[in-house]
Amino acid sequence: MRLDSYTVxxxxxxxxxxxxxxxxxxxxPLVESHLLPFSALKVWTLRRFGAQIGQNVRIKxxxxxxxxxxxxIGDHVWIxxxxxxxxxxxxxxESHVCLSQGVYLCxxxxxxxxxDFKLMTAPIHIQESSWIAAKAVIGPGVTVGRGAVLTLxxxxxxxxxxxxxxxxxxxQPVKQRKVIYGLRRAKRKTEKIIAELDRDGVEE
Known part of the structure; x- marks a missing residue:
């Protein structure tokens, strides 16, 4: 290849x-700064330069x-x-996505x-509730499905x-992700209903 002939x-x-x-x-420099640890300032700066960012986004x-x-960027995203x-x-x-330390989106x-080593670009789309773990790399054109995890x-x-x-x-796919907080909430709700029924029964 001839890099002296390269163009975009x-x-x-x-x-x-x-x-x-x-x-x-x-x-x-403001967004990247280690001396200014405040997410609100970094979000404000990104918005001033055209980024679309939701609420409660944390940028380290x-x-x-x-x-x-x-x-x-959606709501409640951690970077x-x-x-x-x-x-x-x-x-x-999208919302509720976590990009851990050192993640690279290319x-x-x-x-x-x-x-001439032609340049090619393609978008990246990370859907809601996904977790991209530390030092992970995502290439051009990738869509990360809702709730997927790319490990360390x-x-x-x-x-x-x-x-x-x-x-x-x-x-490579390892296994299905199972989020159990919904089961815990359902269990607590069931226990609360049972307790209320028991209390009502005593009062009767």
Missing amino acids: GTYSPGAPYWKQLLWYFLGC PGVRVKFPWRLS GEDAWIDNLAQVTI TGNHDWTHP GGVTARSLEPMTIYAGNLA
Whole structure:
């Protein structure tokens, strides 16, 4: 391949040059800063640069975002230390998603069959209640199904099925995810009803 002939083709960053510079020199350092640990300031900054972000989003120190104008985040999302959202294309993170420490979301790739190492981009979509564990990597074009888990250090270049736990490089399904809090709530509710019936019976 000839890297001296490399171009980005028709690709565009999606914002004027002045906005890119302002983000690079002002916005990005604020969001990434370890000296400013306040999520509210980081969220405010990302919104000012075009990110769509819901309520109660926690952003830890060291988080990097390539282009905030190509980022959409739902409610109650946690993004851990040193996560890297490399969003040359759109990244959508739905509500109640956890991105743990050092997670890398990669939306860009290259065509190794092309003589000029052609750039290729594709969006990433992480659906509600998913967990991407520490140091995991997600490639371009991947959709993480609702409630899926990609475990510690997992790497995936393909979409993940809902409510399934994946591990390894390349990530393989390990087992179905079972969330038991609903059963606990149902049990507590049943116990409460039984207690009320018992109390009513005594009073009678």
